[in-house]
Amino acid sequence: MSGRSSLVARLFWTIVAGGAAALWFGQPALIATGAVLALILLHRIDRPRRFRRLVRRLAQRHARTLALRRRQECFVDAYGNLISDGWLRERAYFAERTILPHLAERGHAEDAERRWEEILSLVERVAASVRLPDETETPEDGVAYERYCAERLRAAGWDAHATQASGDQGADVVAEFGGIRLVVQCKRYGKPVGNAAVQEVAAAARYWSGDMAAVVSNAGFTPAARKLSAATGVLLLHHDDLAALRPVRASVRGRRETASS
Structure with missing residues (x-):
């Protein structure tokens, strides 16, 4: 039943019930019926405001x-x-x-x-x-950005360090928290990061025996990257997300079994 039909039905049956009651109780029943009809109409008139308030409340969460x-x-x-x-x-x-x-x-x-x-x-x-936070505070240089991400992880309780530029196998930062190893690739970009970064950090997680893997960027991620992320378990994060990042075991699919032993 549509909203308008429902309103008409409520008004109709209120009038019918009120009319029947008026035959027995007279004017008081008519006054009560009028009050109920007014409340129904006010509730209907207020519906758009309640709709907007509900949407805002859900979004604000x-x-x-x-x-x-x-x-x-x-x-x-x-x-x-x-x-x-x-x-x-x-x-x-x-x-x-x-x-x-x-x-x-x-x-x-x-x-x-x-x-x-x-x-x-x-x-x-x-x-x-x-x-x-002001994005201009984030380092522009790629190496400095890696160190910045490592610092954010350390502030969140991780034992994190940036890897050496050579031989890192796609890992820019390696961090540990409660026996869980996180492998991170950092991308300071001016446009969305593609799925190549997801592939690289997934491979790096296997090389480093990581339990978790993430691509961290100031920019967004392409739809292809998000799709591959869902398939591999690689996290796609903004560097501001690092403050709340907590360890989760075995979130990277296809990693070495020795990482969970």
Whole structure:
């Protein structure tokens, strides 16, 4: 039943019930019926505001992650154009997988279909409202960026060190925490990182007997990189994610069995 049909049905049966009650109780029943009808109409009128509030609340639960993804997935190309395709996909994915199921549970499924663009706009506002650390503080030089990532991991409790440039087999940082070894490749890019980095760090994790592997970047990741990440267990992180990174055993698929012994 559509929202409008449901409203009409509620009004109709309220009037019917109220009319029947008025035959027995007179004016008090009519007054009560009028009050109920007013409440039903007010609830309906207030529905758009409740819809927006619910979407904002759901988005705010993930505000920092959304803000990070927004910054990662937007970049300026060689011609000076702002490219935000990756963020638009990420925003729609979040709305579809996180927002819509909750709206359906609250009886807003039809509203969500009609107000899809409004949902995206609300998510955009929440993501844009979060103040993130200044990206200009991040080292521009690749080697310095590797050391920067190692420092962020040490601050989070990892015993981390940058590897030597030669013989690292694709690992820029190796870190340990509670017996779990993490192998990291660091990419200070001006555009999304491709799946080659995922392949390289997955191979490096096997070489270093790593339990976890990650590509860390200031930029976002291509759809191909994200797909390969899901298949290999390689984490795709922004360097700000390192502060909350905790050890998880055997997240890299296809690594050496000796790593779990």
